[in-house]
Amino acid sequence: MGFNKGGTAAYAVHELSMPRRMTAIPRVHATRIGLEGVAVEQPYLCPVCRDNRQDFLQVYKLAREIRKDPETGAILYVADEWETVTRDGRLDLEIRCRLCDHSAPEVDFVRAARRDMQRAMRPKDRRA
Numbered sequence: 001m002g003f004n005k006g007g008t009a010a011y012a013v014h015e016l017s018m019p020r021r022m023t024a025i026p027r028v029h030a031t032r033i034g035l036e037g038v039a040v041e042q043p044y045l046c047p048v049c050r051d052n053r054q055d056f057l058q059v060y061k062l063a064r065e066i067r068k069d070p071e072t073g074a075i076l077y078v079a080d081e082w083e084t085v086t087r088d089g090r091l092d093l094e095i096r097c098r099l100c101d102h103s104a105p106e107v108d109f110v111r112a113a114r115r116d117m118q119r120a121m122r123p124k125d126r127r128a
Contacts, residue, residue: 045113046097047104055098056109061085 046052063085067077085092096103 042110043113043117044095044109045116046100046102047108047112048102049097049100050112050116052097052099053113057096057098059094059096059103061092061094 044053044056046056061084062082064082065077065079066075068075093106094103095106095109097109
């Protein structure tokens with residue numbers, strides 16, 4: 001977990017990388033809770049480099065309250081507790097590609113993987 005020095009936000013980072021010596025091609029999946037309360041796994045694909053399907057970082061955002069003097073910038077108050085940042089009642093989660101360092105919301109990586117699967121399933125254009 002990493003924290004910035006005097007700021008108000010920090011990031012908790014979790015690696016999703018797989019061991020390098022695996023013979024089968026591993027897939028990284030996003031886990032979401034479905035309608036029936038069951039975890040649903042979804043594959044990731046980096047929307048920028050389009051090569052990475054397995055090495056990612058999950059970045060959770062944390063925040064705490066601080067107060068500064070407007071003239072000097074000196075910190076007057078710092079809260080002891082860090083709070084997780086939520087968006088629409090869910091954790092504000094970002095995914096970072098470990099190959100190209102692109103960082104975006106999780107949904108972008110899931111959509112890229114879905115688009116790529118749909119492209120692969122389309123029949124090729126055959127011209128005589």
